Each structure stands twice: as structure tokens, then as C-alpha cells.
Amino acid sequence: MNLIRHTDSGFSVKLNKIIAASSLFDPGIEQQALEIIRAVQQRGDKAILHYTEKLDGAKLTPEKLSVNLAELAGALRATDARTRKAIRLAKLNIAFFAKQSLRKNWQA
CATH class of the missing domain: 1.20.5 (Single alpha-helices involved in coiled-coils or other helix-helix interfaces)
Known part of the structure; x- marks a missing residue:
């Protein structure tokens, strides 16, 4: 396992290399995450409740968010x-x- 710390020399370069080589950083997932972030910025809790139900199958109320x-x-x-x-x-x-x-x- 590669272990890097933010205090390591060349941290950003090492991290970017790991990110570029990883299948975990799927551009489609990144695009979906950006859409969710924009929705939350624009619609707030309503967007959070929508995506919680859509992605997690949990139907929450605004009171359950706090x-x-x-x-x-x-x-x-x-x-x-x-x-x-x-x-x-x-x-x-x-x-x-x-x-x-x-x-x-x-x-x-």
C-alpha cells in the first residue's frame, strides 16, 4: 500500500499520479457529483432529500437532516x-x- 502524507515532499505530484492511475476516479462519477453539488447549492435541503432517496433509497424528512x-x-x-x-x-x-x-x- 502506498502511504503519502500531506507533509511529504512532492505530495501533490504523488497524489495526482495515484488519482490518474486509479479506476476510482471515474469521470462519469465526477460529473454526477458535480451535478449533485450544483443541485444542493441551488435547492439546498430539497436536493439533499431528493438524492438521498434516489441514491440511498432513504425517504427522509427535513427534520431528520439535523x-x-x-x-x-x-x-x-x-x-x-x-x-x-x-x-x-x-x-x-x-x-x-x-x-x-x-x-x-x-x-x-
Whole structure:
């Protein structure tokens, strides 16, 4: 397994090489994801409910979209330390990659 960290020298180049070689990055899937993102930007929760039913078969209500503090606390307690650490690392990697992906003339 190839392991790369956002702090590695040449991280962006290595990541782009993996992405280009992977069948996981299907242009059709990317196009569908962009359509979903646009729909959510334009229609908000209505689009989320539509795609949740279409893709997951779950018919939710707007009230079911929000997660209260007790549910969040319960989820945190139910998650082991190794998983929490992995989530924190993933968050850092995603933020770093997103920042590196910005056009150079844009400000973060």
C-alpha cells in the first residue's frame, strides 16, 4: 500500500499520479457529483432529500437532516481512539489538499 502524507515532499505530484492511475476516479462519477453539488447549492435541503432517496433509497424528512448535540456526543463516545485519530488526519489532509488546489491568484 502506498502511504503519502500531506507533509511529504512532492505530495501533490504523488497524489495526482495515484488519482490518474486509479479506476476510482471515474469521470462519469465526477460529473454526477458535480451535478449533485450544483443541485444542493441551488435547492439546498430539497436536493439533499431528493438524492438521498434516489441514491440511498432513504425517504427522509427535513427534520431528520439535523443532528442534535446528544447524537453527536453519542457518536463520539461510540468511536474508538484510532478511528478519531484517522478522522483528524483525514481532515488535515483534505484541508491541505484543498488549499494546494486553489488557484495561485486566489486568496485562502
